[in-house]
Amino acid sequence: MDFWPEFLASSSGREFVAGGFGGIAGIISGYPLDTLRIRLQDTKNGSAFAIFRHMVFREGPTSLYRGMGAPLASVTFQNAMVFQTYAVLSRAFDTPVSPKDPASYKGVALGGTGTGALQSLLLSPVELIKIQLQLLKEGHMTESTKGPMKLAKKIWRKEGLRGIYRGLGVTVLRDGPSHGLYFWTYEYMREWLHPGCRKNGEESLNTMLVAGGLAGVTSWISCYPFDVVKTRLQAQTPSSLKYKGIVDCFKKSVKEEGYSVLWRGLGTAITRAFLVNGVIFSAYEVTLRLLFNNGSIQMKETL
Template sequence: MDFADLLASSWEESLLPGGFGGHCRSKSRLPAGTLAYPGSRASIRLSLQILRSYGATKVLKALYRGMVAPHSFSHISLFPNAMVFQIYAILSRALDPSISAKEPPSYKVVALAGVGTGAIQSLILSPVELVKIRLQLQGSNYTRSKQADHHKGPTNVARSILRREGLRGIYRGLSITVLRDAPSHGFYFWTYECMREQLHPGCRKNGQESLQTMLVAGGLAGVASWVCCYPLDVVKTRLQAQSPSPSSVLKYNGIVDCFYKSVKADGYSVLWRGLGAAVARAFVVNGAIFAAYEVALRCLFHNGSIQTENTI
């Protein structure tokens, strides 16, 4: 199987495996909810805070508040993730049409295609994450002081945002989402291609890497993408967590203002709080995403085999 076979040759060949891989993905509550908690003990302190706020009987509901948002609509759970792989496949070829279909794109093209993919998918992801962040934070003391009514689900939240803030409100945070996702996706795909070739030389051409290679390369790709964008994700979360109303004034007036005020109040360490947990999760989740995508692509369309020997 050559590289051209691995890149989706039709929409179906990327949408289905991409959607399958997308079901392995979910976004962590930690960056949004632990901005006030320092160090590696952030997740423990967050858990204690949730227990105090909601009580033991409601802790599960509290922990999973907002998780329905990315799965409530079909295009939220399957479509964006499938589109990421399809857009990347198209861009990686479009940016260097001179190369043979049997040859893999250069690492430079891989990175540029990843950047373009991240920028395009931000148009879909930004409103989704805005709704999810509002759902996750609406039970906190911060949001209770800002918001009189609580919403029961993502549709209710989206309608409320559109009614109060208009289309501009639903796309609050789009700029910072693009700034976060464009470079992070460039690192994401570049790291995956580099690492799988290092771990299993020749696999970029023949597509015969082992499952272990997929898992490790995908995991390292996820770690690289999070490390490069984590401070921007913190800023994005704080910007999208703001819920403006006629009686309140926005705490942050933009990306630069949010960065400046956050660092001034809590120091530069605030931009990296929770990184350890995010990186650990990213390795596992993204290893599963790439492995699920590659395996689904082979099984559904190419009847390919996956090597199981000791070669990573």
């Protein structure tokens, strides 16, 4: 009974809870655009609008949210761990002079890189399930693919741990460096938009939204080719294995469809990234300050 009061009394506990709220807000706000991104990456033809129209009018509006259960069920814990791990690592790599001082930009970049690599262990199986559900067409669903848990059990029975963790290597390559750039961009931009806010924490909600959105866009552009390869590797099933690994997938995709395939769906991805990451950082910062200030929060009204 005393766990939650004690947990929230600690800095780590507050960062964990705030990260969870940020993750939930991000998933709900950006999932339809994520579904469009996945379908664009796995197809040779079609625009985002054409795929959107087909899904809404042929498969029904709920098809845009197919597979959301897997990331939503795990996102609270995953995002909470990401922000908590980042808070620890960013200070561990470059300890501030005072505990009240923010981590240096070097610590932010290194802490973000380590956080991204570590989170891949949790994220890779979740994204594999999500991608396979997002790519299911109406009428192709079976009893074993109706929901993330049933699909996970099916993959486990047929392929074991290797199947569940298909795409782990490329997920690490995608998330490590991009998370370093992600957190660095956020911290740099919020300080640029509102000098002194990293120390006094008094920036506006607009600053959080813009800095978070730009951080998301920058990180996605930096890692997008890896994400395309990851989607194609994780979309495979035992009966449709086309790629032997990361390099083979890259070579075959480029040979068959040209280098433009590595950027297919980027417009949808960065639109979603700006929206989702602006929401994530805003929800995280606001929740964190509410917890640290016992329900009160101070923010500037303008950018």
